[in-house]
Amino acid sequence: MSMQQFTVQNLATGYGDLQVLQDISFDVGAGECLCIAGRNGVGKTTLMRALSGELPLISGGIQMQGTEISALPTNRRHGLGLSYGPQDSVTFAPLSVKENLTLHYQDQNLERYEHLFALFPRIRERLEQSAGSLSGGERKILSFTRVMAEDAQVVLLDEPTEGVAPENIDHMATVIRSTLQARHSVIVVEQNLSLIEAIADRVIVMDHGAIIHETANGPELRNEISNLLKV
Ligand SMILES: Nc1ncnc2c1ncn2[C@@H]1O[C@H](COP(=O)(O)OP(=O)(O)OP(=O)(O)O)[C@@H](O)[C@H]1O
Structure with missing residues (x-):
């Protein structure tokens, strides 16, 4: 059995x-x-x-640190240290930014966000505003902030940069790199090649529900994969 942090084997779903x-x-x-x-x-x-537990597998397996998790519901996977930031930013529009950041904790303490507020000061400035009044890009940053503050062993991010300004995409790369330095693992669905170049160790390209290419990050990455991404 593999003792990799996270392993996916012959996964099929739909x-x-x-x-x-x-x-x-x-x-x-x-x-x-x-x-x-x-x-x-x-x-x-x-x-x-499927990795987060929202969608059951048809076949195959998912292991976290050697433990089979593919039959576990989302909350059990979360409890084992798997965090998921979905593509559609999960924000509760009528609630304040602060409430969005604290509603899944017992306390109202914002200390766990301080290092993130330092990079994304707009979030701190808007703590008392309703999340619904934020721009699309700001909501993506709010969701990203909430997921990254969980400090999970394995983080799943689905297109975190969609609609986010370039300067803040750089800050997202900084946050992701410090998570990696803490020996946590990050799996990111991403279209933005600059972010991929800034954070990836390896890149998988998918087409028609399968992996068609896998490569390491390096100076040739953009050349190597951009043809595969053309519409
Ligand atoms: N809830 C659903 N019910 C039925 N089919 C779905 C559902 N969600 C997605 N699909 C189908 O599954 C396929 C893959 O969609 P998916 O959203 O995973 O692609 P994607 O690569 O993430 O695309 P995008 O980059 O546009 O987000 C598509 O053919 C889509 O129509």
Whole structure:
């Protein structure tokens, strides 16, 4: 049995009778960042939902530090140290930014966010405003902030940079790199090649529900994968 931090073996899943993913396998080590790229509709979000526990598998397995988790519900996976930031930023519009940041904790303490507020001061400035009054990019940052503050062993992020300004994408890279330095693992679905170049150790490209290419990050990455991402 593999003692990699996170292992996916021959995963297949879909929606009802529609199988979307087949034979997905990869490993992610401690302190390693795997980026998942691919054109729209190839199954990237479906994969993240299957890893998080939102979507049951048809077959295959998922292990965290050697423990099989594919039959566990979302909250049990979360309890084992798996955090998930979905593509559609999860913010509760009528609640304040502060409430959005604290509602899943027992206390109202914002200390766990201080290092994130330092990079994203707009979030601190807007603590008392309703989350619904934030721009789309700011809501993505709010969701990102909440997920990264959980300090989980394995973090799943689905297109965290969608609609986010370039300067804040750089700050997201900084946050992700410090998580990796703490030997945590990050799996990111991403279209933004600059972010991928800034954070990835390895990149997987998907098409039609399968992995069609896998490569290490390096100077040739952009050349190597951009053809595979063209529509
Ligand atoms: N809830 C659902 N019910 C049925 N089919 C779905 C559902 N969600 C997604 N699909 C289908 O699964 C396939 C993969 O979609 P998915 O959202 O995983 O792709 P994606 O690579 O994340 O695309 P994007 O980059 O546009 O987010 C598509 O054919 C899509 O129509």
